[in-house]
Amino acid sequence: MSVSISEVARPFVEGLAEGELRYQSCADCGAAQTLAHYACQQCGGESLAWRTSKGVGVVYAVTEVKRAPSDEYRALAPYTLVIVELDEGARLMGHATPGVAIGQRVRAGFFEHQDRQLVRFTPI
Numbered sequence: 001m002s003v004s005i006s007e008v009a010r011p012f013v014e015g016l017a018e019g020e021l022r023y024q025s026c027a028d029c030g031a032a033q034t035l036a037h038y039a040c041q042q043c044g045g046e047s048l049a050w051r052t053s054k055g056v057g058v059v060y061a062v063t064e065v066k067r068a069p070s071d072e073y074r075a076l077a078p079y080t081l082v083i084v085e086l087d088e089g090a091r092l093m094g095h096a097t098p099g100v101a102i103g104q105r106v107r108a109g110f111f112e113h114q115d116r117q118l119v120r121f122t123p124i
């Protein structure tokens with residue numbers, strides 16, 4: 001029997017619902033990752049523990065999305081997506097305040113869209 005990826009990611013999704021950003025921390029090498037995996041992407045170790053991020057980090061990449069890729073996001077377009085390197089070391093993609101720039105420090109907030117909690121980063 002295999003575990004589904006949604007099962008692996010459950011702590012992350014449950015964290016969002018409680019207004020928390022959670023990430024996986026590797027007990028073997030200390031690497032942090034936000035996308036749920038069965039093993040550490042750095043060393044392949046399988047001793048991964050979930051921790052809660054402070055939700056603060058630096059913008060690593062920015063994309064302006066003018067045409068939403070799916071109906072679900074059409075109402076939000078145009079919108080800004082960023083990849084943020086959290087202070088804990090993990091990178092996470094989320095929505096962001098328009099005009100946010102690479103290198104800017106940001107804090108994670110949350111908003112609800114079609115019954116899902118999404119992350120939105122705003123400059124500090």
Ligand SMILES: [Zn+2]
Binds near residue numbers: 026
């Ligand atoms: Zn590792």
